[in-house]
Amino acid sequence: MRKYKPSEIQETYPIDTPCTKMMYKSESEARAAILFLKDVKGITGLATYYCAKCGYYHLTRDFS
Numbered sequence: 001m002r003k004y005k006p007s008e009i010q011e012t013y014p015i016d017t018p019c020t021k022m023m024y025k026s027e028s029e030a031r032a033a034i035l036f037l038k039d040v041k042g043i044t045g046l047a048t049y050y051c052a053k054c055g056y057y058h059l060t061r062d063f064s
């Protein structure tokens, strides 16, 4: 069983990151954000990708 400490959950947006984009700890979290943006703001065509610079996931426009 995996355990999550509250302190880890609050570290989704570290301040010492090379990236200024919104970051997500996991791909599932990023996908949840995509669904949220689609439902609430009507933004479509977004995709997730793993960023090797900060080790988090970002959202990007999917032009494919």
Ligand SMILES: [Zn+2]
Binding pocket: 018, 019, 051, 052, 053, 054, 055, 056, 058
């Ligand atoms: Zn990054």
